[in-house]
Amino acid sequence: MTSDAATQPVFRRKSLHEELIDAIREQIVDGRLTPGTKVPEKDLCAQYGVSRTPLREALKVLATDGLLTLEANRGAWVSKITQEDLDEVFPVMGALEALSGELACKHITDAEIRKVRTLHNEMVKYYQKRDLANYFAVNQRIHEAILAAARNDTLSSQYRSLATRVRRARYVANMTEERWAQATDEHEQIMQCLEARDGLRLSVVLKSHLENKLETVRQWLKDNDLATSTSQLPASKTSSR
Amino acid sequence: MTSDAATQPVFRRKSLHEELIDAIREQIVDGRLTPGTKVPEKDLCAQYGVSRTPLREALKVLATDGLLTLEANRGAWVSKITQEDLDEVFPVMGALEALSGELACKHITDAEIRKVRTLHNEMVKYYQKRDLANYFAVNQRIHEAILAAARNDTLSSQYRSLATRVRRARYVANMTEERWAQATDEHEQIMQCLEARDGLRLSVVLKSHLENKLETVRQWLKDNDLATSTSQLPASKTSSR
DNA sequence: TTTTTGCATTTCGTATTCATAATTACACAC
DNA sequence: GTGTGTAATTATGAATACGAAATGCAAAAA
Known part of the structure; x- marks a missing residue:
């Protein structure tokens, strides 16, 4: 609901990766992305109609916030709350x-x-x-x-x-x-x-x-x-x- | 001294963007990158022998740490201390x-x-x-x-x-x-x-x-x-x- | 039956390419 | 001489392509 893949790209103020950060953060917070599961990179690309580059930039930022955990060559995982x-x-x-x-x-x-x-x-x-x-x-x-x-x-x-x-x-x-x-x-x-x-x-x-x-x-x-x-x-x- | 573009790429543990984060952070902290100036994306790519993709991922992370400021379509700037x-x-x-x-x-x-x-x-x-x-x-x-x-x-x-x-x-x-x-x-x-x-x-x-x-x-x-x-x-x- | 090895498939990390926005340079008018 | 408008150049943002690593499965051996 936050972002729409079909928003007028002409007057976009935020860059794609910024919008993705917010959108994915929301997905994590409200539970659509389950803690402990893998982040479906491909699905998210399709969902927001973007390529992997801005998506992965967003994942890296979210990882520094502690919402995701990155594993080398194994992708991103939604952090569990222990x-x-x-x-x-x-x-x-x-x-x-x-x-x-x-x-x-x-x-x-x-x-x-x-x-x-x-x-x-x-x-x-x-x-x-x-x-x-x-x-x-x-x-x-x-x-x-x-x-x-x-x-x-x-x-x-x-x-x-x-x-x-x-x-x-x-x-x-x-x-x-x-x-x-x-x-x-x-x-x-x-x-x-x-x-x-x-x-x-x-x-x-x-x-x-x-x-x-x-x-x-x-x-x-x-x-x-x-x-x-x-x-x-x-x-x-x-x-x- | 921190990183070497020619380290044996075979046994690298950290991913490129992680190494870049640390390396560039040091450059900022010890003043090699001057506050208020533009981050020379191209130069840094050459300096570390990497392409723009991992570098830009690193810049985004450093921006969330407040060391850099990103401006849409204008690149990254070293944050000034006010x-x-x-x-x-x-x-x-x-x-x-x-x-x-x-x-x-x-x-x-x-x-x-x-x-x-x-x-x-x-x-x-x-x-x-x-x-x-x-x-x-x-x-x-x-x-x-x-x-x-x-x-x-x-x-x-x-x-x-x-x-x-x-x-x-x-x-x-x-x-x-x-x-x-x-x-x-x-x-x-x-x-x-x-x-x-x-x-x-x-x-x-x-x-x-x-x-x-x-x-x-x-x-x-x-x-x-x-x-x-x-x-x-x-x-x-x-x-x- | 169980374990191990090799191959196929998937997915990740990075490089490269492409499109577009911003800056600069220059010419022309005032 | 100064200012404005336009074209050329540069650099940024995003997409695509490619090599490498990891995973899964099947077949063979113990």
């Missing part, structure tokens, strides 16, 4: 999110705070309706808003890169009733810190918020094991870069 | 380094601590001899050792990516006498935290250590302006990814 990956990635995200909170309190405008408050209230409504999908969607927009308020593109891109890697897991991670209540409460605290512009406390809250989230995902992973359930198994190691 | 870049990158590095200290205290072995102490003493000697080059070299090894002790590959690679981006600046940043003394003192504190396995305090020390370092580099940049001094100027924006 327990160890999560244990590695979440602390780093925690550190980055803590920083984002700290910086956001310094730079955020009153208008932005009101905007986040609106999102927050919206999210609480979805919580009360037990509408997980929308809850997640708004939740993500809140974290994005805080990130934007931090006014640090480097931070944003680093954070997003990691978030994308684990999003596959977070998406599906069903929460227990208690955990959901806890998360919503944590978000109320986040709001309060933001409105008080208490950067130090916000960074602490965000960090522990993420630690709790890790626990949820970890629990979920224990049940539906993304690491071993899928069919094709390359002799791949944990992806780093 | 004041704003530093102000963005250093806080993120600070957060990551703080985390590395925290984790290192949890996981580091006694043998590793002794190893770092050895490096530290060596560094102090170079300080006393006012040997900046070697001081920097050992300094970097200390931070690498702490990073390794954190036992988190994701953290390591993220940190290294940022460090590489600013290394060009840090390398040349001559320190004032006071700043140098202060930095060395901070390193003594780092050692003490590590030996006491006081993760919390280490993270604080590392963070402020990096903040001070930023101040040094910022000062230096004000004098020798990497941002505007170089010749060719593309209409490029700040690189993020």
